[in-house]
Amino acid sequence: MTTVTNTPAQATALSENEGPRRRRRFRESQEDTRKINWWATAFIAVCSLTVLIPLYLAVMVALKTPDQIATGTGFEWPTTVRWENFADAWTRTNFPQALLNTGLITVGALVLTLLSNSIVAYAIARNIHRRFFRTSYFYLLAALFIPFPIIMLPLVKQTSLLGIDNQVGMIILYTVFGLSLNVFIYTAYIRTIPIELEEAATVDGASTWRVFWSIIFPLLGPMNATVGILTCVWAWNDFILPLVILSDPGDRTLQLAQYVFQGQFNTDYTVAFASYLMAMAPLLLVYIFAQRWVISGVTRGSIK
Amino acid sequence: MSTATTKTEAIVTAGSRRVRGRRPLTARAEGRAAPAFYWMVWPALALFAFFHTLPVLVGIFFSFTNYPGFGTWEFVGFANYANLFRDDRVLAAYGFSFGFAIAATILTNVISLAIAMGLNAKIVGRNAFRGIYFVPYVLAILVVGYVFQFLFSNSLPRLLPNIPLVAENILSNPEWAWLPIVILAVWQACAFAIIIYLSGLQTIPHELYEAASLDGAKSWRQFRSITFPLISAFFTINMVLSLKGFLQVFDHIVALTNGGPGTATESITLLIYKGGFTGGEFAYQTANAVIFVIVITIVSLLQFRVLQRREADFG
Numbered sequence: 001m002t003t004v005t006n007t008p009a010q011a012t013a014l015s016e017n018e019g020p021r022r023r024r025r026f027r028e029s030q031e032d033t034r035k036i037n038w039w040a041t042a043f044i045a046v047c048s049l050t051v052l053i054p055l056y057l058a059v060m061v062a063l064k065t066p067d068q069i070a071t072g073t074g075f076e077w078p079t080t081v082r083w084e085n086f087a088d089a090w091t092r093t094n095f096p097q098a099l100l101n102t103g104l105i106t107v108g109a110l111v112l113t114l115l116s117n118s119i120v121a122y123a124i125a126r127n128i129h130r131r132f133f134r135t136s137y138f139y140l141l142a143a144l145f146i147p148f149p150i151i152m153l154p155l156v157k158q159t160s161l162l163g164i165d166n167q168v169g170m171i172i173l174y175t176v177f178g179l180s181l182n183v184f185i186y187t188a189y190i191r192t193i194p195i196e197l198e199e200a201a202t203v204d205g206a207s208t209w210r211v212f213w214s215i216i217f218p219l220l221g222p223m224n225a226t227v228g229i230l231t232c233v234w235a236w237n238d239f240i241l242p243l244v245i246l247s248d249p250g251d252r253t254l255q256l257a258q259y260v261f262q263g264q265f266n267t268d269y270t271v272a273f274a275s276y277l278m279a280m281a282p283l284l285l286v287y288i289f290a291q292r293w294v295i296s297g298v299t300r301g302s303i304k
Numbered sequence: 305m306s307t308a309t310t311k312t313e314a315i316v317t318a319g320s321r322r323v324r325g326r327r328p329l330t331a332r333a334e335g336r337a338a339p340a341f342y343w344m345v346w347p348a349l350a351l352f353a354f355f356h357t358l359p360v361l362v363g364i365f366f367s368f369t370n371y372p373g374f375g376t377w378e379f380v381g382f383a384n385y386a387n388l389f390r391d392d393r394v395l396a397a398y399g400f401s402f403g404f405a406i407a408a409t410i411l412t413n414v415i416s417l418a419i420a421m422g423l424n425a426k427i428v429g430r431n432a433f434r435g436i437y438f439v440p441y442v443l444a445i446l447v448v449g450y451v452f453q454f455l456f457s458n459s460l461p462r463l464l465p466n467i468p469l470v471a472e473n474i475l476s477n478p479e480w481a482w483l484p485i486v487i488l489a490v491w492q493a494c495a496f497a498i499i500i501y502l503s504g505l506q507t508i509p510h511e512l513y514e515a516a517s518l519d520g521a522k523s524w525r526q527f528r529s530i531t532f533p534l535i536s537a538f539f540t541i542n543m544v545l546s547l548k549g550f551l552q553v554f555d556h557i558v559a560l561t562n563g564g565p566g567t568a569t570e571s572i573t574l575l576i577y578k579g580g581f582t583g584g585e586f587a588y589q590t591a592n593a594v595i596f597v598i599v600i601t602i603v604s605l606l607q608f609r610v611l612q613r614r615e616a617d618f619g
Contacts, residue, residue: 034510040425047419048436050491055439057459058451073462074454116348123344127337136345143356147552147600149573150593153373153580154359154366176355179348208340237444239555240573244581255446259558262450269454276447287442291435298441298496299503302541 058280062086062273069269082270089275092265097250098257099282105167105242105253106235109174113231114224117179121186122212126195128187137187143180148240156244165247173245174235182227185301189223190216226301229294236283254279363590373586384591393567394592397575398599404482404571405550408489412546413539416494420501421531434502441495449488449559456484456560478568481561485569488556493549497542504538505531540611548604572596 057074062085064078089095127133155173159165164172193216201211242253252260258279261272287294367384371377388394423434440448457473465471475481508531516526532539554573557563563570563578570578576593579585 034426037425041427044422123341151359154362
């Protein structure tokens with residue numbers, strides 16, 4: 001089971017890393033002439049503290065007792081560690097439910113986005129010279145310039161009328177709203193894939209769908225990674241869409257649960273911070289283990 | 305029979321149009337695409353139109369009514385729009401959003417360009433540092449914002465009791481509460497901007513700098529004449545994306561001040577949310593949103609123009 005789920009990811013990660021790593025090694029052999037720049041190292045090291053300080057503060061506060069918070073600045077090392085903060089946060093924010101909701105929405109949006117958006121992009125990329133497909137392409141692209149506030153109020157009416165003001169609705173919305181950017185990302189990539197392969201398959205009698213699933217989709221690895229990362233980070237961390245769409249407290253996502261908790265117990269810092277750490281942890285862990293892969297994926301999506 | 309002829313004619317005309325359009329005359333380019341291709345696109349288009357375009361149109365429609373979000377409504381013409389321009393709260397929200405967005409955009413770009421250049425130099429542990437700087441990208445702004453809120457309201461007043469501004473909670477100071485919001489926004493946005501600048505900087509060959517220093521160019525001169533012109537496309541992208549994103553600021557404010565003290569830090573998105581959902585101003589705030597779309601589009605296009613002209617000047 002685990003092997004099955006791991007292999008494709010690892011395979012992509014490997015093929016992903018090969019390019020940049022080889023290039024980097026090549027560059028490093030070139031760079032060897034440069035001396036190590038200690039001023040730059042010091043500058044980068046000092047500045048990186050500004051990234052780490054808030055995270056350090058979050059961990060410190062989450063480990064303390066309320067008394068230590070009341071008297072200190074929050075930065076001191078805890079005198080006694082109070083692990084119950086995490087247990088309290090677990091029950092008070094109804095953490096398992098929120099985690100399940102966020103997980104469901106993120107995974108649902110991820111799978112549906114990868115499967116559907118790539119198909120749309122394939123059809124558009126291969127027919128961009130036809131008016132219908134070209135118009136569709138620019139229609140989707142134009143939506144990138146429409147800010148969310150204008151659709152926010154009517155959209156809420158619409159989803160509650162349809163009865164999809166729940167996780168299913170969120171999955172649909174992320175998949176549909178993602179189309180604009182994802183089709184743009186996929187299309188540019190698909191157009192670099194030579195068409196001869198598909199033509200050969202068509203001659204052998206494969207249908208258009210068959211061609212897509214057995215030839216194109218496997219070749220989309222790097223772009224699937226990019227789109228997947230962007231979708232995951234978006235769906236996991238998003239706050240405004242769940243805030244306005246989800247109506248039932250049982251449907252709350254992790255971010256929404258933090259918001260509600262903050263509103264109810266806004267001075268209960270130790271438990272709140274434990275809960276923040278738990279909300280951040282899953283994505284942060286994924287990032288720590290797949291760091292290089294995540295960075296290259298995001299870069300690929302934004303640089304053309 | 306007749307339909308078959310029309311179809312053939314259509315194919316022929318389409319084909320000849322292709323020739324006139326100087327497109328490569330391959331077998332694919334002629335006529336209609338395989339039906340499967342249409343089936344791949346139109347369901348997605350229909351869903352997109354339903355969930356994205358329809359709400360926009362409904363919003364525009366209701367912006368000409370007095371609909372409070374429930375019950376009955378009637379047309380009021382341009383009254384909502386006329387009132388927007390006389391509403392001090394709306395004008396203040398635009399003022400705040402623009403001030404905030406400009407400050408955050410400039411700071412984000414200056415800081416992330418500096419850090420990207422540092423990361424591009426030959427330094428110890430470059431990949432580890434690059435990894436650290438990207439961490440904020442995967443964290444939710446809301447949650448990080450709550451940590452910053454604690455930092456500004458509890459930690460800093462005790463750590464720095466002698467600095468007048470931070471000694472009392474800066475978040476409850478109507479004059480300066482925008483500053484922590486800018487700091488949070490820059491902290492978060494730099495992660496992405498650094499990566500963009502870094503990939504821009506990596507396209508510049510080192511030989512250029514070596515040649516320049518042989519010619520006696522100092523670092524500032526190298527930056528002005530080599531680095532900046534060569535990454536100006538990345539600069540344009542970052543400036544446009546940051547400004548557009550920051551103008552729509554929402555999560556940061558909810559976490560830090562919730563628009564307060566009073567309405568001192570209320571952004572346009574927050575105002576639309578508050579007024580539209582809890583203030584019974586559905587139609588009025590939709591009109592506000594329509595104006596907001598127009599403003600954002602104009603600003604983005606203007607910025608593109610100006611920055612691209614700069615690019616041309618440098619090149």
